[in-house]
Amino acid sequence: MRLHKTPRIPKPAKRRGASPIAFWLTFSFLFLFYFIHPWFILAQEEPPQFKPKHEISVTLKLIQVYVTDSKGQPLTDLEKEDFEVFDNGQRKNLTEFEKHLHSFLLPPESEKASEIATRETEPASRKFFLFFDFVYNNPKGLRATRKAALHFLDNIIQANDEIGIITYSLEGGLAVREYLSRDHGKIRRFVEAIGLKDYQGSVENLEARYWQQATEENPLDVSQRGGVGAGIWSKPEKDPIMDSPNVSEEMKRAFMTSENRVQALTFLREMTKLSKALGYLPGIKHLILFSSGIPYSLIYGIQTEDKSGGTWRQDWGQTQLQYYLDDMQKAISHANLVVYAFDTEDSVARINQDLRLTGILTLGKIADYSGGKYFGNIHNYTRGLEEVQKITGCYYVLGYYVDAQWDGQYHEVKVRVNRPKTRVYAQKGYFNPKPxxxxxALEKQLHLVDLCLSEKPLLQEPLALESGGFSFYEKGKENLILWTRLVREEMAKLAGNKLELLFVIFDKEDSIAALERRKIKLSSLPETEAGTVYFSPPFELPAGTYRGRVVMRNLDTGRSALGSSDLALGSEQPGELALGLPALLTAGQISEHDNSPLFFPPGWNRYALVSPRLKTGTEEFYALLTCSSPAGHSPELEFKSVLIQSRDGRAETIGSELQPLSSRHEAGRLSCLVRLKTRPLEPGLYHIYFHTTDKTTGARAARSLSLTVTD
Structure with missing residues (x-):
């Protein structure tokens, strides 16, 4: 077997103000995906004499490192020469180095602060996950946890920090309740709801709706489980074993140990899966873990003297639990998750207790392996969180080249600093990527969550989908329809025939307002440049602002395409004239259509639906307008429009002419295709205001549409 190794990529020249790390993050991903991914390899024409079974390529590996002195103060003056990195025991040549220093660590109004501020790179944001463990916890610890989390939100996080929420409970298992977000108010609402009321996060909302579409089953809604921490406060029913007088104490102890082992195994296994999934998010993630931990003796056993019998009890623990703990630690390290464990157990109750019977050693082991730290008393959360603030306020990024293979193998990483009395916080290793x-399933689900919820998806650079939305009124209530155009030649870049199409609508809280999923085969798309326009079913939604997402994803490779639009719906208009959100069209190639609305006017399909963007110089475009009217009334409608350009903070009216082309009238609704003519449009932002008047009653309605004109 011959191994093909591509030559090392030459280091590009730096552009002024550009970060080499950011450049390589983007370039490495694109390089890996297009030149290593199996579907691309199969697509290449190889010479007959050379057909390698495995491909190896060179890519840049980035490690984020925190360094403190013996007093826990971050070291801010280290240079590349101060670091040594070993990957699987082999010392690596550091080719990239960056120092990131948050401004809150700088002494105010000092010469040193000014000097550092001008020399170092200010980090854009930090990524934190608040992890609430409702299983290895207690009521008193949970109350302190809630206070600590609120203090963290009020005093530690910065405006650009991204926060997510993870929970573990008996009923809900391990779940990402909120994805990384800068909406700190949404995170606060979740924390305030702990133990008080039901709360469903946007991630689990998306997951439940997705699997309902995928399996055509109605999954158990999280809100039906009793809310956050359900089961922790409830009184258990009578246990046939533990409450029976006929069962010996030894049997009861064995039963409890067995139950605890199952729970520990479940936690370790699920945490391993989640960590591996989070590993696909670039950069370091800080995990603030609120838990009392799995008892150390449950995993590694305990050897104690049995005073009643004068012998020693020899319990060497559970090999299976030890294996899963080791696997979880590797997954956490690979994910660049730094764990800061806040012990929620009552420290007073532990005074005379063997530490091996508690979770102290387990929490400390997990935190230390990840490069984080253990904090022993949740009630001292103020001091602990301030230390987290210091540690995360300054970090270094070290980069070196590795032979990247798609085999999922684990690499051990060691980072040394050539300074005495220092402590290094860095990931202990990573896994090679997998196809x-x-x-x-969890990793694929996180992939979808990232696509739908991120302002800019982190896990990949999706292709662009042309998409948009429009609305109509039905019995006084507004219904929203999303659409997207799929062109076979473009979708072929997703490299596969097994595709899924998702229409997702988020409200202003980033909760799922509506979701529709369907499967599509690439071979079913016509071989035309205009492609096929797909429509979602109508979604009846209350007044408010919404974000529409259209996702096309290859279920074999994960390659995706994404379209996004911002939409605003009005209030109910029962028995009144109401104008729906317009759809924009242009003259051009005629597309085929799938599931198009039946109420569209004749001839509309001679034009092309477009997102609210037009090309510079456009003089003519079209709009679909839908009006509702009181039942039993046949309105005589007149349409007018006003086109306004926003320029330098001023509004300038642009002369335009509206001409109705065709219409369709049915009970309570009239749809109309109109043409707008204007002067050649210059680049910029425009607003179109549509007005309609019922000549028979004098009733009026209006709606606006924003559009962008670009070259």
Missing amino acids: FKDLT
């Missing part, structure tokens, strides 16, 4: 088809 999308080999990812777990």
Whole structure:
């Protein structure tokens, strides 16, 4: 077997103000995806004499490192020469180095602060996950947890920090309740709801709706489980074993140990899966873990003297639990998750207790392996969180080249600093990537969450989908329809025939307002440049602002395309004239259509639906307008429009002419295709205001549409 190794990529020249790390993050991903991914390899024409079974390529590996002195103060003056990195025991040549220093660590109004501020790179944001463990916890610890989390939100996080929420409970298992977000108010509402009321996060909302579409089943809604921490406060029913007088104490102890082992195994296994999934998010993630931990003796056993019998009890623990703990630690390290464990157990109750019977050693082991730290008393959360603030306020990024293979193998990483009395916080290792088809269901789900919820998806650079939305009124209530155009030649870049199409609508809280999923085969798309326009079913939604997402995803490779639009719906208009959100069209190639609305006017399909963007110089475009009217009334409608350009903070009216072309009238609704003519449009932002008047009653309605004109 011959191994093909591509030559090392030459280091590009730096542009002024550009970060080499950011450049390589983007370039490495694109390089890996297009030149290593199995579907691309199969597509290449190889010479007959050379057909390698495995491909190896060179890519840049980035490690984020925190360094403190013996007093826990971050070291801010280290240079590349102060670091040594070993990957699987082999010392690596550091080719990239960056120092990031948050401004809150700088002494105010000092010469040193000014000097550092001008020399170092200010980090854009930090990524934190608040992890609430409702199983290995207690009521008193949970109350302190809630206070600590609120203090963290009020005093530690910065405006640009991204926060997510993870929970673990008996009923809900391990779940990402909120994805990384800068909407700190949404995170606060979740924390305030702990133990008080039901709360469903946007991630689990998306997951439940997705699987309902995928399996055509109605999954158990999280809100039906009793809310956050359900089961922790409820009184257990009578246990046939533990409450029976006929069962010996030894049997009861064995039963309890067995139950605890199952719970520990479940936690370790699920945390491993989640960590591997989070590993696909670039950069370091800080995990603030609120838990009392799995008892150390449950995993590694305990050897104590049995005073009643004068012998020693020899319990060497559970090999299976030890294996899963080791696997979880590797997954956490690979994910660049730094764990800061806040012990929620009552420290007073532990005074005379063997530490091996508690979770102290387990929490400390997990935190230390990840490069984080253990904090022993949740009630001292103020001091602990301030230390987290210091540690995360300054970090270094070290980069070196590795031979990247898609085999999922684990690499051990060691980072040394050539300074005495220092402590280094860095990931202990990482896994090589795997093809999308080999990812777990959780990893694929996180991939979808990232696509739908991120302002800019982190896990990949999706292709662009042209998409948009429009609305109509039905019995006084507004209904929203999303659409997207799929062109076979473009979708072929997703490299596969097994595709899924998702229409997702988020409200202003980033909760799922509506979701529709369907499967599509690439071979079913026509071989035309205009492609096919797909429509979602109508979604009846209350007044408010919404974000529409259209996702096309290859279920074998994970390659995706994404379209996004911002939409605003009005209030109910029962028995009144109401104008729906217009759709924009242009003259051009005629597309085929799938599931198009029946109420569209004749001839509309001679034009092309477009997102609210037009090309510079456009003089003519079209709009679909839908009006509702009181039942039993046949309105005589007159349409007018006003086109306004926003320029330098001023509004300038642009002369335009509206001409109705065709219409369709049915009970309570009239749809109309109109043409707008204007002077050649210059680049910029425009607003179109549509007005309609019923000549028979004098009733009026209006709606606006924003559009962008670009070259």
